[in-house]
Amino acid sequence: MKKRAIPFSSPRLGRKEFRAVHRVLKSGWLTTGGENRLFEEEFAGHTGAAHALSVNSATSALHLILEALEVGVNDWVITTPYTFTASSEVLRYLGAHPLFVDIDETGNIDPREIEKVLKENEKSSQPKSIKAILPVHLAGLACDMNRIMEISRQYSLPVVEDCAHAFPVQYPLESEGKEKYLGTIGAGGAFSFYANKTITTGEGGMVTVNREDLKKRISLMRLHGIDRDVWNRYSSSAGHLSWQYDIKAPGFKYNLTNFQAAIGRIQLKKAVSMKKDRTEQALRYNEAFKGIPGLETPPVGDDHAWHIYMLRLNLNELSLGRDEFIKELYDRGINCSVHYRPLHMMSYYRDTYSFQNKDYPRSRELYERTLSLPLYSGLKKRDQSRVIKAVIETAERFGSKT
Numbered sequence: 001m002k003k004r005a006i007p008f009s010s011p012r013l014g015r016k017e018f019r020a021v022h023r024v025l026k027s028g029w030l031t032t033g034g035e036n037r038l039f040e041e042e043f044a045g046h047t048g049a050a051h052a053l054s055v056n057s058a059t060s061a062l063h064l065i066l067e068a069l070e071v072g073v074n075d076w077v078i079t080t081p082y083t084f085t086a087s088s089e090v091l092r093y094l095g096a097h098p099l100f101v102d103i104d105e106t107g108n109i110d111p112r113e114i115e116k117v118l119k120e121n122e123k124s125s126q127p128k129s130i131k132a133i134l135p136v137h138l139a140g141l142a143c144d145m146n147r148i149m150e151i152s153r154q155y156s157l158p159v160v161e162d163c164a165h166a167f168p169v170q171y172p173l174e175s176e177g178k179e180k181y182l183g184t185i186g187a188g189g190a191f192s193f194y195a196n197k198t199i200t201t202g203e204g205g206m207v208t209v210n211r212e213d214l215k216k217r218i219s220l221m222r223l224h225g226i227d228r229d230v231w232n233r234y235s236s237s238a239g240h241l242s243w244q245y246d247i248k249a250p251g252f253k254y255n256l257t258n259f260q261a262a263i264g265r266i267q268l269k270k271a272v273s274m275k276k277d278r279t280e281q282a283l284r285y286n287e288a289f290k291g292i293p294g295l296e297t298p299p300v301g302d303d304h305a306w307h308i309y310m311l312r313l314n315l316n317e318l319s320l321g322r323d324e325f326i327k328e329l330y331d332r333g334i335n336c337s338v339h340y341r342p343l344h345m346m347s348y349y350r351d352t353y354s355f356q357n358k359d360y361p362r363s364r365e366l367y368e369r370t371l372s373l374p375l376y377s378g379l380k381k382r383d384q385s386r387v388i389k390a391v392i393e394t395a396e397r398f399g400s401k402t
C-alpha cells in the first residue's frame with residue numbers, strides 16, 4: 001500500500017481561530033476594524049516596535065516602507081538575489097532597481113559584499129543613487145545586523161528588514177547592548193502572514209517602524225491616501241460627518257480585514273510555542289543528519305524562526321543531483337521544496353539587468369544543492385521520522401559518485 005503523503009507545509013489552526021472568525025463575521029464588520037487595532041497593539045507589544053501597522057501582505061509592507069523612505073525612480077537598493085521575488089519586485093513598483101550582492105555561507109546577504117559595492121560606488125565616475133539596504137532574514141536566521149547597521153550608519157542608508165520568514169526572532173544588537181526583535185532594528189520591518197508562514201492569516205502582513213514620520217506616511221498610503229483610516233471613517237464616533245474625508249496622496253489598497261486580524265491575534269498568542277515545535281524538529285533533523293556523507297545541515301544561529309529547513313547536499317559525495325534527490329523523496333510520499341532559485345537566474349531579472357547564471361556564484365552554488373524538508377508546528381514525530389529515514393537512505397543509496 002502506498003504511504004500517505006507528508007505535506008511540505010501546513011498551517012496550525014485550532015478552534016480558537018474558527019471561533020474568532022465566526023465572532024467577527026457575526027459582528028457584521030468585515031473590513032479593517034477593531035481587531036486590526038488590537039492585533040497591531042499586540043504585535044507592537046510582542047516585538048517592542050514603536051508602531052505596528054497591519055497590511056494585506058509582506059509585499060505591500062515592503063512597498064509601503066520603501067515608499068515612505070522616498071525610494072523612487074532610478075534609485076538603487078542593495079539586496080540579495082537569494083530570496084523570493086517580492087523582496088525585489090517592490091523596488092520595480094517604485095521605478096527603482098535592486099543592486100544585488102552575493103550571500104555568505106549562512107545564505108544571508110554578505111556584509112562584506114555590501115561594503116564592497118558601496119566603496120566601488122563612491123569611487124565611480126557615475127555613482128548610482130543608492131537609497132537603502134534591504135536584508136532578508138532567510139529561513140528565519142538573522143542576517144549579520146551588527147555589521148549591517150554599522151554600514152548603514154557609515155553611509156547614512158536606512159535598512160529595511162524583510163522579516164517574511166523571521167517572526168519571532170531576537171537578535172543581540174551590540175550598539176544598544178540588548179536583544180531586539182528582528183524587524184525593529186532597521187528603519188522598518190516587513191512581516192508575512194501568508195498561509196505557510198510562522199503565523200498566518202491566510203494572506204496578510206505587518207509593518208513595524210519606530211519613526212513617527214514613517215508611521216504617518218504608511219498609515220496614509222496603505223488605504224488610498226485617505227486622511228482617516230477606514231475604522232475612523234465609519235465608526236459611530238465620527239457621527240453624521242463619517243462620510244467626510246480628504247485624499248492626501250494616490251495611495252494603495254493594502255489594508256487587512258477584521259476577520260484576518262482576529263485570526264492573527266490568536267496565531268500571535270501561539271507564535272512562541274509553534275516556534276518551539278519547529279526548533280525541536282530542526283534540531284532533530286540536524287542531529288539525525290550529522291556526519292552523514294552527502295548531507296550538510298543548515299546553520300543554527302543564536303535564535304532562529306525555523307520557517308524553513310534548508311538541507312544542503314554535498315553533491316561531490318553523491319551520484320545524484322538535487323532534483324533527483326527530491327524525486328526520490330517524492331516517490332516515498334515526502335513533499336519538499338526549493339528555496340530559492342536566485343533572482344538573477346529568473347528571466348525577468350536576467351533580461352532586465354543582463355545577468356548571467358554565473359553571476360553571484362555563492363547564491364547559485366547554494367541553490368543547486370539545497371532542498372527544503374517538511375517543517376511545521378503540527379508535523380507529527382512519526383512523520384518526521386519517515387522523512388529522516390528517507391533522506392538518510394537516499395543519501396546512503398546514492399552515496400558514491402562512482
Ligand SMILES: Cc1ncc(COP(=O)(O)O)c(C=O)c1O
Pocket residue numbers: 056057058059060083084086087136162164165191192193194204205
Ligand atoms: C523572503 C520573502 N519576502 C517577502 C515575501 C512576500 O510575502 P507575502 O506573500 O506576504 O507578500 C515572501 C513570501 O513568501 C518571502 O519569502
